[in-house]
Amino acid sequence: MLHIGCHLSSAKGYLAMGKDAVSINADTFAFFTRNPRGGKAKDINHADVDAFISFAEEHHFTKLVAHAPYTMNLCAAKDNLRTFAHEMLADDLQRMEATPGNYYNFHPGSHVGQGSEHGIALIAAELNRVLTPAQSTTVLLETMAGKGTEIGRSFEELRAIIDRVELQDKLGVCLDTCHIWDGGYDIVHDLDGVLNEFDRIIGLERLKTIHLNDSLNPCGSHKDRHARIGEGCIGLDALISVINHPQLRNLPFILETPNELAGYAQEIALLKNNVLE
Template sequence: MLHIGSHLSFAKGYYAMGKEALALKADTFAFFTRNPRGGRAKAIDASDVEAFLELASAHGFAKLVAHAPYTMNPCAAKEELRVFARETMADDLKRMEFTPGNYYNFHPGSHVKQGVETGIDLIAAQLNAVLVPGQTTTVLLETMAGKGTEVGRNFDELRAILDKVTLREKLGVCLDTCHVWDAGYDIVHDFDGVLAEFDRIIGLEKLKAVHLNDSLNACGSHKDRHARIGEGQIGLEALARVINHPALRELPFILETPNDHDGYAAEIALLRSLWQK
């Protein structure tokens, strides 16, 4: 079946997110591990986690895709910001073990005019500092649109990060359809070619999740402006090919479209109707 969900609020805890996902007819979801703009994380309630795990097992939930805060920049120019990023990720990964075996997605960061190579070195250094052999969580590098000094604007930059990490078996990639389109990958007219390039450079076995978003902008715009499904420049037909592609069909798809509860429910229903059994 199509494994699909949306971003939900962690404010009420895991069980509440699970119930909301079910109300949306979803079988996975994403959530920010703490305020997306940074700050202290909400305390984890063991009884809440236990209730959620029972709910998820009963309803066959796919893997969850947690998201690091946007303010976490592992390759910031200021050391104090890199320390914040390292401490935040380390804490988040410990918290993720309460719900073992899921995904933790993050934006690789912005090198802030230090240069791409320096940015890649700093990101890899953080990953080498926080990844541990016993963790069950897979950390996902997200494909980026390439605005400003973002690192991860192409598959080669993500590959370069992976190559510098010792425990690279703990790493994967989350492909964001809006981001790769805005980065210049034509997933409308040559999605097979884009995936073939991903496989050649990174390896499709590293592709673990998809952020399914339309884009307000043209291919190669480097702007990162999400649109509702079928209302942007990528379009419904192309996004339907994404969810039905043989290499991706079993992955969790997460909607990050500008929507409310009813909007997400409508998009999930639409995409389920387009999934070919």
């Protein structure tokens, strides 16, 4: 069974997101915990959450994948920006416990000239500050395309963060197909090789979810521009290989392609029609 969904607007609440997901034949979804550019999050409506949890059980949802704001940079050079990031992260992890046992995904950050080693140390230090043994949420480091001074452009950089974190059982990885392709990992011609490298460096047991995106750019471009499924440089055949790969096929897949709800419905139907049973 293919577990697949897309990014949905959280403005209407959890139950509305759940109903939108079911309307496009999805059994998971991703959502921003607050405005993608940051700011104060809306208060959680616990009646809405309770109704969603019942709805999700009825429709056999798999794990949800919350996404941190893009402005949350744990390795920013300025103290005030790191304080801002800390406050968002700590608040989000508390809020995630309203829907326990799910995933919280974030872009590791940009070192903005401080160097990757220093950036990695800052990210790990912040994770050590906020992660708790009692939390039920798994925090996911996302693979990045490597534009600018992004941390997470290689599997080695993500491993370096993980190695410095004390509560490693609270950490996982989200693999973005567009990002790793743009980062130089050739999943078109050598998917097995890329996964073997991931396993050797990070461990496939840490891979918790896939952002399934095509890319507007060739392999190694370091640009991060998503394309609709089958309309980019990765192509439909390679992405079908991803969803059917025996080491990946049971994970939640999240579409982040440039689409509205109807477009996501078409992509989900296309992918489900190409699932190997």
